[in-house]
Amino acid sequence: MGSRCVKFGVIALILTGHWKFNMAPHGKELSEDLKKRIVALHKDGLGYKKIAKTLKLSCSTVAKTIQRFNWTGSTQNRPRHGRPKKLSARAQRHIQRLSLGNRRMSAASIAAEVEGVGGQPVSAQTIRRTLHQIGLHGCRPRRKPLLKMMHKKACKQFAEDKQTKDMDYWNHVLWSDETKINLFGSDGVKRVWRQPGEEYKDKCVLPTVKHGGGSVMVWGCMSAAGTGELQFIEGTMNANMYCDILKQSMIPSLRRLGRRAVFQHDNDPKHTSKTTTALLKKLRVKVMDWPSMSPDLNPIEHLWGILKRKLEECKVSNIHQLRDVVMEEWKRTPVATCEALVNSMPKRVKAVLENDGGHTKY
Incomplete structure (x- = not known):
């Protein structure tokens, strides 16, 4: 009963904004040359602290780099799999045809059209992101005389x-x-x-x-x-x-x-x-x-x-x-x-x- 009350209390603090997480900031990814130097120094017999002091890095960074090398046998990062695309290749081609067919069609209108055809709800921001990937960006049109x-x-x-x-x-x-x-x-x-x-x-x-x-x-x-x-x-x-x-x-x-x-x-x-x-x-x-x-x-x-x-x-x-x-x-x-x-x-x-x-x- 007491543990359940503690859980509810923590959840309440999170929801009300009184509980703040101190997330560690993500640093820059190490270059391949630097990773290889860390492994080489470790093979020469240097410990984590000496390597960190020599290369001006943190001990945790050195340790993680060496551990990853021991596990995988390589200093390169493993392939990363992000979130799968919401739109299929066919839907992306449909979006491209709509935008090229009517250059003044808004992202919200394209999203409604795509949802009406495929039945899949799509946000206007997803449409913009898809158009940006194919090189289409929303710009202010040039003012030119009407030419017949x-x-x-x-x-x-x-x-x-x-x-x-x-x-x-x-x-x-x-x-x-x-x-x-x-x-x-x-x-x-x-x-x-x-x-x-x-x-x-x-x-x-x-x-x-x-x-x-x-x-x-x-x-x-x-x-x-x-x-x-x-x-x-x-x-x-x-x-x-x-x-x-x-x-x-x-x-x-x-x-x-x-x-x-x-x-x-x-x-x-x-x-x-x-x-x-x-x-x-x-x-x-x-x-x-x-x-x-x-x-x-x-x-x-x-x-x-x-x-x-x-x-x-x-x-x-x-x-x-x-x-x-x-x-x-x-x-x-x-x-x-x-x-x-x-x-x-x-x-x-x-x-x-x-x-x-x-x-x-x-």
């Missing part, structure tokens, strides 16, 4: 026409585009490195404002020779405003590239309007035929990204300061940066061909 078949065909045709062009041709192209630059924050997802309890530190939060924020729209151009003109856009840009930008900012930048210069802009309705087309024809500007929905091919897109990352390091509090900093950083852009971006054009064209007109890493 007509867009892919146009991009592929452009790449086929330009794949024989050398760097002398690309060096005479004036690339242009518009972009929005925010005063606070950004349109993308930001991440920070932080430790537990640092959620509200100044360095770990993304500041927002209720009033006084805003953004600026800019038009810019670049070539292998460096950045061209940059102009701020007031209000909503229409074809007439775009024509003014072309006359005031594009033409001076284009003339610096000489007679062989080619002007590039996308197929925005303002760029392809009758007013804009007539102006470019009057000014005798060679315009590159550009496929729709193809930002991967335009190196100025990467220049905007470089500019915005630089602006994140600058502390500005209003639109006027933002304009000054944008213009200053734009003019400060090294020529080598623009040259490197333009030098990537043959690789961009090749990537489009390899992906049959689809998305590329650019």
